[in-house]
Amino acid sequence: MSDGYAVRAEGLQKRYGEKRALDGFDLAVREGTVHGLLGPNGAGKTTAVRILSTLVRLDGGQATVAGLDVARQSREVRARIGLTGQYAAVDEVLTGRQNLEMFGRLFHLGGKRAKLRAAELLAQFDLTDAADKGVGGYSGGMRRRLDLAASMILAPAVLFLDEPTTGLDPRSRGEVWESVRELVASGTTVLLTTQYLEEADKLASHITVIDQGRAIADDTPDGLKNRVGGDRIEVVVAERADIARAVKVVARVSDGEPETDESELRVHAAVADRVTALTDVARTLQDEGVRVEDIGLRRPSLDDVFLRLTGHRTETSQTKEAAA
Ligand SMILES: Nc1ncnc2c1ncn2[C@@H]1O[C@H](COP(=O)(O)OP(=O)(O)OP(=O)(O)O)[C@@H](O)[C@H]1O
Numbered sequence: 001m002s003d004g005y006a007v008r009a010e011g012l013q014k015r016y017g018e019k020r021a022l023d024g025f026d027l028a029v030r031e032g033t034v035h036g037l038l039g040p041n042g043a044g045k046t047t048a049v050r051i052l053s054t055l056v057r058l059d060g061g062q063a064t065v066a067g068l069d070v071a072r073q074s075r076e077v078r079a080r081i082g083l084t085g086q087y088a089a090v091d092e093v094l095t096g097r098q099n100l101e102m103f104g105r106l107f108h109l110g111g112k113r114a115k116l117r118a119a120e121l122l123a124q125f126d127l128t129d130a131a132d133k134g135v136g137g138y139s140g141g142m143r144r145r146l147d148l149a150a151s152m153i154l155a156p157a158v159l160f161l162d163e164p165t166t167g168l169d170p171r172s173r174g175e176v177w178e179s180v181r182e183l184v185a186s187g188t189t190v191l192l193t194t195q196y197l198e199e200a201d202k203l204a205s206h207i208t209v210i211d212q213g214r215a216i217a218d219d220t221p222d223g224l225k226n227r228v229g230g231d232r233i234e235v236v237v238a239e240r241a242d243i244a245r246a247v248k249v250v251a252r253v254s255d256g257e258p259e260t261d262e263s264e265l266r267v268h269a270a271v272a273d274r275v276t277a278l279t280d281v282a283r284t285l286q287d288e289g290v291r292v293e294d295i296g297l298r299r300p301s302l303d304d305v306f307l308r309l310t311g312h313r314t315e316t317s318q319t320k321e322a323a324a
């Protein structure tokens with residue numbers, strides 16, 4: 001039954017009124033991997049996850065999870081998956097342990113096995129010390145880890161994680177990443193949605209980029225980053241009159257044409273050798289007497305991926321710019 005893929009979706013369609021949340025969405029997730037589903041707000045990530053986890057019906061196309069048809073075998077699919085939603089499902093009043101024991105009983109584990117499984121999961125997700133404290137006092141990262149643990153009660157074959165680290169501080173984010181890596185090492189396949197290229201890059205062996213309900217790219221993290229052009233150098237000049245000169249200087253060290261944000265007096269471009277590029281550009285600008293407000297290197301963002309793949313920025317960043 002298994003063809004090496006834990007998830008396969010072809011031509012998925014989902015409409016909400018006039019809105020096409022999914023519009024011919026394709027996906028193939030290899031067994032035993034973390035697969036990243038990367039896209040901006042409203043791209044259709046949660047809709048895809050909800051269809052694949054049988055929570056909503058598809059309007060067209062077909063999908064299998066663990067070799068089972070999500071529309072015709074939804075009950076069997078449900079027995080093999082775990083789901084952590086975009087918003088935490090744990091109860092604030094209960095302790096971490098009580099939450100997990102409750103989920104265990106919900107899955108008909110029986111009191112004894114539910115207790116045992118809760119203890120195992122608390123250890124696996126590094127929550128043993130906090131196990132008997134109320135969840136209301138947990139940090140964001142601890143709460144997400146408890147959420148992950150809750151979705152792992154039955155050790156599912158496929159786990160759907162919908163933006164597991166959105167809103168977390170960098171340290172908590174790192175903790176959740178560590179937990180996801182452990183899950184996959186124990187044999188679970190993970191489909192993880194995210195708005196962060198960095199997160200998909202760190203965790204996933206394959207990334208599907210989704211925009212307006214369609215997959216617009218499907219690649220390895222390195223393949224995707226190569227298309228985007230890797231690290232970027234960014235220069236903000238003090239005077240508008242200097243933008244053209246800054247473009248010339250940056251162009252000498254960059255792969256491809258530099259881009260400019262006139263309104264922010266910003267020039268940026270992809271560079272191969274980041275440190276050399278930075279020192280070169282800083283020195284040359286100084287020699288030429290260009291006043292620099294800011295200069296630095298940064299990793300490519302989801303926005304860079306979008307600009308490259310679609311020719312437009314993500315809507316979120318457009319809104320931010322319009323508001324600025
Ligand atoms: N229940 C619903 N009723 C009406 N429209 C919906 C519903 N669910 C989603 N949509 C719309 O479908 C599109 C895709 O939404 P979805 O929640 O799948 O995006 P997303 O990629 O998960 O976004 P986010 O990053 O903000 O979570 C959006 O335009 C959204 O407004």
Ligand SMILES: [Mg+2]
Nearest residue numbers: 045046047086
């Ligand atoms: Mg969502």
